[in-house]
Amino acid sequence: MKIPQLAVIIPCYNEELCIESTVSKLFEVFKYLIDKNKIKADSYIYLIDDGSTDSTWSIIAQLHNNDSRVKGLKFIRNYGNQKALIAGLESVNQIGCDCVVSIDADLQQDEWAIEKFIDKYMEGYDIVSGIRNDRNTDSFFKRSSAILFYRTMNILGAKIPMNHSDYRLVSKRGLNVMEQYHEKALFLRGFFHEVGLKTAYVHFDVKPRAAGVSKFNFMSLTALALNGITSFSVVPLRFIAVLGFFMALFGFAAGVEAVVEKLLYNNSPNGMATTIILLCVFGGTQLFCLGIIGEYVGQVYREVKARPRYIKDIELK
Numbered sequence: 253m254k255i256p257q258l259a260v261i262i263p264c265y266n267e268e269l270c271i272e273s274t275v276s277k278l279f280e281v282f283k284y285l286i287d288k289n290k291i292k293a294d295s296y297i298y299l300i301d302d303g304s305t306d307s308t309w310s311i312i313a314q315l316h317n318n319d320s321r322v323k324g325l326k327f328i329r330n331y332g333n334q335k336a337l338i339a340g341l342e343s344v345n346q347i348g349c350d351c352v353v354s355i356d357a358d359l360q361q362d363e364w365a366i367e368k369f370i371d372k373y374m375e376g377y378d379i380v381s382g383i384r385n386d387r388n389t390d391s392f393f394k395r396s397s398a399i400l401f402y403r404t405m406n407i408l409g410a411k412i413p414m415n416h417s418d419y420r421l422v423s424k425r426g427l428n429v430m431e432q433y434h435e436k437a438l439f440l441r442g443f444f445h446e447v448g449l450k451t452a453y454v455h456f457d458v459k460p461r462a463a464g465v466s467k468f469n470f471m472s473l474t475a476l477a478l479n480g481i482t483s484f485s486v487v488p489l490r491f492i493a494v495l496g497f498f499m500a501l502f503g504f505a506a507g508v509e510a511v512v513e514k515l516l517y518n519n520s521p522n523g524m525a526t527t528i529i530l531l532c533v534f535g536g537t538q539l540f541c542l543g544i545i546g547e548y549v550g551q552v553y554r555e556v557k558a559r560p561r562y563i564k565d566i567e568l569k
């Protein structure tokens with residue numbers, strides 16, 4: 253296999269404190285890999301400004317002026333990290349490259365692991381996924397919610413490995429496959445795992461954030477998880493049907509039992525408490541199930557509208 257031209261894509265949302273040092277650290281990695289003849293000299297970095305409100309974009313433009321190996325794209329507003337990644341993957345496929353690695357702007361992922369990604373690529377893998385060695389740099393909430401999410405996904409049938417991340421290499425072939433998937437709410441971690449391309453795993457260390465604060469909060473993590481689940485599994489819908497069936501069966505049996513007691517022993521079950529408990533249990537279950545169905549209806553609604561995934565404002569190639 254010939255030496256690849258590598259593109260590194262970085263989603264950036266209000267990362268003015270990180271970008272410059274991140275880019276220069278990545279160029280050190282580039283230099284090392286070019287010297288070792290592992291990547292081509294025209295490899296480049298592609299930064300996606302996800303509607304930042306700070307000076308992120310002017311820094312990107314400045315870096316581009318100094319060195320044309322820095323390219324960039326500005327969204328007209330914030331679309332979230334998944335959309336920024338998708339935009340990066342699509343854009344570098346248009347610009348041209350043999351493989352692409354996505355990494356975070358805060359460089360929490362060990363950038364030197366890129367060498368291992370390239371080695372796997374040279375062995376013929378189309379996807380190389382980064383697996384975090386641990387989650388010590390995450391808050392307790394994030395750690396436990398991540399474990400819960402991956403467990404749920406696995407139970408529901410989308411077998412995504414634990415501690416998966418968006419630190420991954422995708423080959424040109426992988427990018428071309430992705431182009432054929434038009435769904436708007438593409439969930440990359442699930443997609444690249446499921447699509448069936450030859451996949452390898454690389455373990456890497458996670459560092460604390462270099463500067464600034466995490467751009468994810470409870471709401472955005474929940475939205476990401478719900479999108480991941482509803483775009484990859486219909487098991488929750490089946491679960492609802494089964495649950496409904498057994499609840500109805502139970503209700504029917506209890507009804508028969510009450511009638512029998514009344515006729516044979518003249519005993520009627522005692523009132524208020526039973527009624528309230530049953531109302532709460534059944535009412536709650538129904539609302540919960542409606543909520544799950546609602547998530548899927550929402551997913552269909554978004555896909556049917558077929559709005560563009562994102563709108564580009566400015567692109568520097």
Ligand code: UDP
Pocket residue numbers: 262263264265266267302330331332333336355356357358360465466467468
């Ligand atoms: N990010 C983005 N859009 C958003 C939120 C985050 O492009 O709406 C980017 C962010 O700039 C960073 C990456 O996604 O490059 C991961 O975000 P962060 O480091 O804040 O997440 P954490 O490491 O806390 O999971």
Ligand code: MG
Pocket residue numbers: 356358360461466
């Ligand atoms: Mg981070």
